[in-house]
Amino acid sequence: MDNEQLKSNLTSSKHWLRLVFMLLFAAVLQLASLVMWILVAAQFLFSLITGEDNQHLRRFGHSLSTYIYDVLKFLCYSSEEKPFPFADWPTGKRDAPSNPEATPSVQESPKRLASAPDQATE
Numbered sequence: 217m218d219n220e221q222l223k224s225n226l227t228s229s230k231h232w233l234r235l236v237f238m239l240l241f242a243a244v245l246q247l248a249s250l251v252m253w254i255l256v257a258a259q260f261l262f263s264l265i266t267g268e269d270n271q272h273l274r275r276f277g278h279s280l281s282t283y284i285y286d287v288l289k290f291l292c293y294s295s296e297e298k299p300f301p302f303a304d305w306p307t308g309k310r311d312a313p314s315n316p317e318a319t320p321s322v323q324e325s326p327k328r329l330a331s332a333p334d335q336a337t338e
Contacts, residue, residue, distance in 0.1 A: 237298060238291055245287050252280055282306035 255277050262270045283306050289295040297303060
């Protein structure tokens with residue numbers, strides 16, 4: 217790398233603007249992580265009291281974890297797309313099972329889950 221290219225990189229507003237967005241999303245990531253821990257505790261308490269998980273909390277947790285993933289992809293330069301609020305809030309449908317009943321529950325034994333056929337090889 218020559219000095220001219222280095223000077224060009226250092227004075228490029230594109231890099232400095234990305235830094236501003238990265239700092240903003242790093243702060244948002246901390247807040248989203250806090251919300252996720254609150255959600256985890258609420259889901260555990262709900263499950264403890266009622267005996268089953270809350271479907272609304274499950275869906276929100278899935279979309280929040282997808283959002284956290286999108287933020288991390290932006291921060292690590294794996295994506296140039298800025299997450300919410302510059303894009304739509306993730307629905308989580310890209311990773312969610314099409315049948316919510318097919319999602320393994322907490323009560324299922326690890327042996328049963330391990331014996332399930334691998335869908336990726338089918």
